Amino acid sequence: MTDATLVVTPAHNEEESVGLVVEGVRALGLRSLVVDDGSTDRTSLVAASAGAIVLNLPVNLGVGAALRTGFRYATRHGFKRVVQLDADLQHPPEAIPLLLEAADRGADLVVGSRFGSGYDPGARRAAMRLLSVVVSRRIGVRITDPTSGFKVVTEPLLSEFARYYPAEYLGDTVEALLQAGAFGASVIEIPVPMRQRFAGTPTMTPHAAGHFGRVLLSILAGRPGRRGR
């Protein structure tokens, strides 16, 4: 079934690590797609040299948009499931088979959860715990790491995500989980080993608190995903 699986890696200025990610993926016999989210460095070139198919977004749109681009590529080219893997090597590509095995057992969405050493400091930890509780309650499955960027998405959820996928910070993770729940997808979470960030800049920004509020609003509004007409 590896032919029907595509590993999508959104990358924004990750030239130092993206090559290793692509090589790790290809060593598993899987196809690698890197979506370059408006990088100003050599991310795109490094990824292509390492053997990835590369999509170049002309402007920086955020992880969610990069992922949706990957989902759209996957559905158009007949892939039945997508592994979502970050470009910063925080999740080792060698852990992908763990997720795929879980997906084979029938889950539409598999979340690889980080049981990291010293991963979440202070206020962030509290915020994540709150999100974890709220998300778990909403989708009826215990999710300890709602902001994990290491997932497997299988059809028909893949097509749903290709149609609509939240773009903003936390949207691509937390809101996407809620969307999957609302879609009726079966979601499971499995623990996977993680490394410390290898390179690149963390997505945690001063705007994070604002986005946290926005996500809570979206949860309260009970209408994650599906905006517009």
Added chain:
Amino acid sequence: MSILAQILVVVIALSAVVVVIALVRAHRLRERYAVIWLLVAFGMTVLVVARPLLDRLSLALGISSGTTTLFLLAILGILGILLQLSVSLSALEEKVRDVAEAVALADATRPIEEPEDG
């Protein structure tokens, strides 16, 4: 409200109409937004010139001063326009994202030096 103030408001409203029409002619403002601003200028003029109308409206609302009613209506109108603009902006952001993703999808780079993929 003094005659002078009334004249001032009408002059401002007329200037707004001139500016809006000039912007539309220069293709710097879409007609659909122009309509909103023309309605605002028209509404302002009517309320200020037809003073009894404003007074009757104030009385009905229980507001002692016609000026206050005017401000209230103006602020509500502005808030409405701002909300409408936010909605337009959201739609625009969504469209930009769609276009950018389509551009990326149309221009996939094949792996470099990949013998088995040809």
